[in-house]
Amino acid sequence: xSIAVTAxxxxxxxxxxAESPVLYLKHGPDDEGGEWMLDVWAGAxxxxxxxxxxxxxxxxxxxxxSPDDDEIRDAVDTVQGxxxxxxxxxx
Numbered sequence: 001x002s003i004a005v006t007a008x009x010x011x012x013x014x015x016x017x018a019e020s021p022v023l024y025l026k027h028g029p030d031d032e033g034g035e036w037m038l039d040v041w042a043g044a045x046x047x048x049x050x051x052x053x054x055x056x057x058x059x060x061x062x063x064x065x066s067p068d069d070d071e072i073r074d075a076v077d078t079v080q081g082x083x084x085x086x087x088x089x090x091x
Contacts, residue, residue, distance in 0.1 A: 003087055005052075005080045007073045009038050013055050014067070018042040023058075023079070024050045025086055036087065049090065052083045 003025060013023045022043040028034025043054060059065060062075045 003036055003038055003083050005038065005076055005083050007069070007076055009040075010058065010063075010072050010075055010079060012040045013053070013058060014063075014072075016040050016055065020044065020054065020056070022046050022054045023052045023083075025052065025083070025090065026050070036090070038083065050086065052086050053079055 005023075009023060013021055018041060020043040021040050023038060023040055024046045025036050026039050027036055029037070038052065043051065053062075058075070058079070059067075062078050063071050067075070
């Protein structure tokens with residue numbers, strides 16, 4: 001399975017009002033089956049096995065504080081690797 005990470009996904013994670021948000025894989029729009037897709041939600045409600053990256057890890061390890069659009073685009077390849085690893089572990 002291949003899930004494409006975009007700069008918009010990372011911006012959504014950075015801008016999320018949720019407490020401790022994560023970028024994660026869900027199974028269809030309602031998480032009840034269908035194609036795997038990326039979404040952002042509060043980490044407390046997402047099983048660890050589906051988490052691609054947390055907002056704090058994105059900031060600490062990839063983009064730094066207050067990244068601009070170029071820095072976010074540059075981070076896509078790194079997070080894509082995390083998404084691929086997460087997807088592999090779920091299949």
